[in-house]
Amino acid sequence: MNDTVIETERLQLRQMTPGDVPALLGVFGDPEVMRYYPAPFDEARMQAWVDWNRRSYAAHGHGLWALILRDTGELVGDCGLVSQQVEGVQEVEIGYHVRRDLWGQGMATEAALGCLNYGFTTLGCRRLVSLIHPLNVASRRVAEKIGMTLRREVEWKNKPTCVYVIERSAILRR
Numbered sequence: 001m002n003d004t005v006i007e008t009e010r011l012q013l014r015q016m017t018p019g020d021v022p023a024l025l026g027v028f029g030d031p032e033v034m035r036y037y038p039a040p041f042d043e044a045r046m047q048a049w050v051d052w053n054r055r056s057y058a059a060h061g062h063g064l065w066a067l068i069l070r071d072t073g074e075l076v077g078d079c080g081l082v083s084q085q086v087e088g089v090q091e092v093e094i095g096y097h098v099r100r101d102l103w104g105q106g107m108a109t110e111a112a113l114g115c116l117n118y119g120f121t122t123l124g125c126r127r128l129v130s131l132i133h134p135l136n137v138a139s140r141r142v143a144e145k146i147g148m149t150l151r152r153e154v155e156w157k158n159k160p161t162c163v164y165v166i167e168r169s170a171i172l173r174r
């Protein structure tokens with residue numbers, strides 16, 4: 001079955017399916033991964049996350065995709081493009097979550113760069129954002145490594161949030 005949306009050197013991104021819930025719980029059930037979320041996900045919350053993303057693929061042509069290690073076929077997180085409202089403006093956000101034992105190997109950066117290219121070239125987005133808790137240093141670093149810059153800090157969903165931005169025009173000028 002070739003359901004690949006994006007492929008990078010080490011990673012495949014494909015649509016999530018309900019059968020991915022157990023493997024996703026290995027990521028989203030981990031309190032350390034969910035440090036900047038209200039709580040780790042249980043099975044019901046995980047199923048709802050998969051359903052939400054599947055609705056997003058249908059409605060927008062994008063969402064968070066399952067992150068697969070090409071070497072082993074293992075699901076190790078998600079990464080993708082999410083429609084978000086920020087202060088009344090419709091944005092497309094790059095989001096990422098990686099299983100804890102794989103942190104620090106450049107996985108999120110590699111996946112996020114794949115999504116950035118997809119967003120600008122395939123979807124024709126004019127700009128992409130990342131919405132990050134100020135204390136989430138690893139996530140801020142990923143945003144910086146893919147070329148985003150901090151635009152401003154806002155209150156978003158009742159939390160302080162850094163808005164990182166990259167414009168397509170900035171990429172084309174490089």
Ligand SMILES: CC(C)(COP(=O)(O)OP(=O)(O)OC[C@H]1O[C@@H](n2cnc3c(N)ncnc32)[C@H](O)[C@@H]1OP(=O)(O)O)[C@@H](O)C(=O)NCCC(=O)NCCS
Pocket residue numbers: 032033034036096097098099102103104105106107108109110131132133136137138139141142
């Ligand atoms: C954010 C996350 C996806 C990064 O995944 P990853 O695969 O480890 O990311 P990368 O290896 O591509 O890059 C991480 C960078 O953060 C840096 N970093 C990690 N923890 C850090 C810390 N506590 N202080 C400073 N830098 C840190 C790493 O050194 C690396 O930067 P470098 O390449 O310049 O050394 C991962 O930590 C995660 O899943 N966190 C929980 C979920 C989450 O918060 N997602 C983002 C929601 S906005």
